[in-house]
Amino acid sequence: MDKTFDWLNPFASIDLGIGKWADGIKGWAMSNRSVIQPLKNFFEGVIVRIESALQAVPPVIMLLLLVLIAWQAAGRRVAILVFCCLVILGLLAPDAWSLAMTTLAIVIASVLLCVIIGLPLGILAGKSDRFEAGVRPVLDTMQTIPAFVYLVPVVMMIGIGNVSGVIVTIIFALPPLVRLTSLGIRGVSPAVVEAARAFGATPRQILFKVELPLATPTILAGLNQTIMLSLSMVVIASMISVKGLGNEVLRAMGRLDAGKAIVGGLGIVMLAIVLDRITQGLGRSGRERGHRHWWESGPVGLVTALIKRN
Amino acid sequence: MTKSPREDVIRCEGIWKIFGDKSRQAMDAVRSEGLSKKEIRDRFDCVVGVQDATFSVGRGEIFCIMGLSGSGKSTLIRHINRLIEPTAGSVIIEGQNVNAMNARDLRAMRAERIGMVFQSMALMPHRTVRENVAFSLEVRGVPEEKRRRVADQAIEAVDLTGWEKRYPDELSGGMQQRVGLARAIAADPTILLMDEPFSALDPLIRKQLQTTFMKLSAELHKTTIFITHDLDEAIRIGDRIAIMKDGVLVQIGTPEQIVTEPADDYVAEFVAGISKLDLVTAGRIMQPLAQYAQAKGPQDTAAWPVAAPGDKLDTLVDLAVGTDHPILIAEAGVPLGVVTKRALLRGIQGREDSNQPQAEAV
Ligand SMILES: Nc1ncnc2c1ncn2[C@@H]1O[C@H](COP(=O)(O)OP(=O)(O)OP(=O)(O)O)[C@@H](O)[C@H]1O
Ligand SMILES: [Mg+2]
Numbered sequence: 001m002d003k004t005f006d007w008l009n010p011f012a013s014i015d016l017g018i019g020k021w022a023d024g025i026k027g028w029a030m031s032n033r034s035v036i037q038p039l040k041n042f043f044e045g046v047i048v049r050i051e052s053a054l055q056a057v058p059p060v061i062m063l064l065l066l067v068l069i070a071w072q073a074a075g076r077r078v079a080i081l082v083f084c085c086l087v088i089l090g091l092l093a094p095d096a097w098s099l100a101m102t103t104l105a106i107v108i109a110s111v112l113l114c115v116i117i118g119l120p121l122g123i124l125a126g127k128s129d130r131f132e133a134g135v136r137p138v139l140d141t142m143q144t145i146p147a148f149v150y151l152v153p154v155v156m157m158i159g160i161g162n163v164s165g166v167i168v169t170i171i172f173a174l175p176p177l178v179r180l181t182s183l184g185i186r187g188v189s190p191a192v193v194e195a196a197r198a199f200g201a202t203p204r205q206i207l208f209k210v211e212l213p214l215a216t217p218t219i220l221a222g223l224n225q226t227i228m229l230s231l232s233m234v235v236i237a238s239m240i241s242v243k244g245l246g247n248e249v250l251r252a253m254g255r256l257d258a259g260k261a262i263v264g265g266l267g268i269v270m271l272a273i274v275l276d277r278i279t280q281g282l283g284r285s286g287r288e289r290g291h292r293h294w295w296e297s298g299p300v301g302l303v304t305a306l307i308k309r310n
Numbered sequence: 311m312t313k314s315p316r317e318d319v320i321r322c323e324g325i326w327k328i329f330g331d332k333s334r335q336a337m338d339a340v341r342s343e344g345l346s347k348k349e350i351r352d353r354f355d356c357v358v359g360v361q362d363a364t365f366s367v368g369r370g371e372i373f374c375i376m377g378l379s380g381s382g383k384s385t386l387i388r389h390i391n392r393l394i395e396p397t398a399g400s401v402i403i404e405g406q407n408v409n410a411m412n413a414r415d416l417r418a419m420r421a422e423r424i425g426m427v428f429q430s431m432a433l434m435p436h437r438t439v440r441e442n443v444a445f446s447l448e449v450r451g452v453p454e455e456k457r458r459r460v461a462d463q464a465i466e467a468v469d470l471t472g473w474e475k476r477y478p479d480e481l482s483g484g485m486q487q488r489v490g491l492a493r494a495i496a497a498d499p500t501i502l503l504m505d506e507p508f509s510a511l512d513p514l515i516r517k518q519l520q521t522t523f524m525k526l527s528a529e530l531h532k533t534t535i536f537i538t539h540d541l542d543e544a545i546r547i548g549d550r551i552a553i554m555k556d557g558v559l560v561q562i563g564t565p566e567q568i569v570t571e572p573a574d575d576y577v578a579e580f581v582a583g584i585s586k587l588d589l590v591t592a593g594r595i596m597q598p599l600a601q602y603a604q605a606k607g608p609q610d611t612a613a614w615p616v617a618a619p620g621d622k623l624d625t626l627v628d629l630a631v632g633t634d635h636p637i638l639i640a641e642a643g644v645p646l647g648v649v650t651k652r653a654l655l656r657g658i659q660g661r662e663d664s665n666q667p668q669a670e671a672v
Contacts (some may be wrong), residue, residue, distance in 0.1 A: 012435075038540060140653065189432070191428060191430045191432040192432050192433075192434055192435075193433070194393060194428075194628035195426070195428055195432035195433075196434075196445070196449075197420070198391055198393055198420055198424075198426045198428075199420060199421055199426070199445050199446035199449060199493070199497075200416070200417040200418065200421025200422070200446055200449050200450065201445075201449045202417060202449070205449050209448075209449075210434060213436045214436055215436070298525075
C-alpha cells in the first residue's frame, strides 16, 4: 500500500483481497464447466419436461383439474375462489395462460428441489441442536443477501437459463421450509416420543410414525412459504432469461408498458392465490376437518360415496 | 415379609441418577466423600433424581412406589425399561441386565415384555384408539389382521369397545387413560410400569379405574410397578409399598408394615391419617393369652367371640359390638391371644397399646 497507515481510518489501508478471492472462485467455475454442464443438462431436461407436460394439457382441463385439487385439499369455497382466479388469469391476455404454465413449471421444479433438499436438512436441524446452530446463520444469509449478489456468480458458473433461475429461486425460497420443518419436529410432544420409545419403536419408526405426522401441519406451512417465495422470485429470475410471467413484467419495465405489466403482475398474483390456498388447505390438521380421512371428503369422497351407493 | 421363595422379575441394584453435565464427577464425589444432595447441587450444579435405590419385585406382585411430587418416582421407573440411563447401578429383568443390552434387544424387550402407562397419558393424537393400542405390535411388524384382533381384545378389556376408530382427543380423560392401559397390556407383556396412571382423574373415576385395573391385574397376573402419590391408592392396590422421599427409598414393606411400623417420622406422618380398619390384623394388636390371664386371672372364654389372627380390625369391630366380652383370637382351634375393646380402639387409632396391662390395673 502506498498510503500511510491511518489509525483513525484503518480500513482504507487494509486490503484482504476478498474481491479477488471471489474472482478466483469464478475463474475456477469457468474452467470447470465440463463438470457442471452434464448436471445442468439433466436439470434443464427435467424443467423442460415439466413445462411441456403443463403446456400439453388444454387450459380448460388444467383449470378443472386445479379446481378439483383445490376442492379436495381445501373444500368447496376455496375451489370456487381458485376457479375465479384461474379464469381471471386466463382472461388477462391471450397468451397469459401459457406464460403462467411456464412460470408454474419453474416454481414446481424449484419447490420439488427445495423439498428434496430442505426436508432432510430440516429434520436434521430438528434433531440436533448443533446442526441447527450451524445451519441457522446460513439460512439467515440465504434469506437476507440481495438476489443480485448471487445472480452473477450463478450465471458465471452455469450460464443464463432455467437452471440458473431455479438455483437462484432455491437459494431464496429454501430457508422457511428448513426452519419450519425443524420447528415442527421440535414441537412434537416429548412425552409422545418417549411413549413410542417405551413401546420399542426404532428411531426410524419414531420419525416416520410419530414425529413427521405430528409435524406435518408445520411442515406444510413451511412448504406454503417456500412456494410463495419461489413465486416472488420469478421477476428476478427472468433477468437471467427465464421465460414466463416474470419476463412480461421485466419487459414491461423496460418499455414502460403498463398493459404488459398488469398482465404479468396480476398473473403472478392470481397464481400465488391459487397455490397459497391449495397448500394452506393441505396444512389444515385433520381435527379441523372433523377427523375425516382425506378420501372421505371433497370430490373423491363424493365419488366413493356414489360408488358405494350403487 | 413373606418368606416363600419367590422369583425376582425386576431387580434394581443401587440405582443412582444424577442430572447435569457433571454427573459423573458428582457420582465419583458421592462415592468417595458421601456428599449430600445439597452439596452435590452446590458443588456440581447437578440435581439428584434417585439415590441408591435397591429393590426387587416378584412375579405377579404389584409393587407401589409412593412419594410426593418431585421425589423421583418417574425418574426411577424410567430406569426399568431404560428410557434413561442410570448414573450408577443396574436393572435386571428376568436375569438379564437391561443396561448391558444392545439397542435391538432393548427394543424387543420394550415391545414384548414391558407395557408402560404414562403420567401424561402420551397417546398419539394422530392415531385412532385402535392404532394407539396396537402401536407396540405395529413396530414389531405384526400383520394388520392380528394387530386388529389383539388390539380389540385389549380395548374390550378396558370397556372401550365401540371407540376403536375415534381419536384420543374425542375421549374423556378417564377414557384416554384406559386407552393408555389398553396400549400397555395389548402386547401381553409380563411387566407393567404404571406412572401415576390415575392421578389426573376425579376420585370417582379413579376408584372405577382402580377396580378395573385390579380386576385385570388379577386376571392377567402381571408383575407391576405402580407409582402414585396417594397412599390410599397404594394401600388399596399394592402388595408391597415403597415410600420415596427426595430420591431415597425410605421404607419398603407390605401396607400393614408401612402403616403399623413406619420407619421414620416422615412415613409416620404419611400414614397418620390412614384408616387402619382394612389393614391391621388381629394378630398385630392382640395380647398373648398367658399375659392376659396373668393380669386378669383365669377366664372362662366359652362365651367370647372368636376371630383368627389374620382377621382385620373391621371384622373385630363387627364382633365386638355384639358382646361385652373381649375377643378371643384363635388359630385352628388353639387360643393364642385376646383383643380387648381398649386394644381394638387403640388399634383403630393406629397406636399400639403396649402398656395395656398396667393401664388396666389402674
Ligand atoms: N431431565 C431432567 N433434568 C434435570 N432434572 C430432572 C430431570 N427429570 C427430572 N428431574 C428432577 O428430578 C426430580 C424428580 O423428578 P420426577 O419427575 O422423577 O418426580 P416425580 O416423583 O415423578 O414427581 P411427580 O409426582 O410430580 O410426577 C425433580 O427434582 C426434577 O427436577
Ligand atoms: Mg412423575
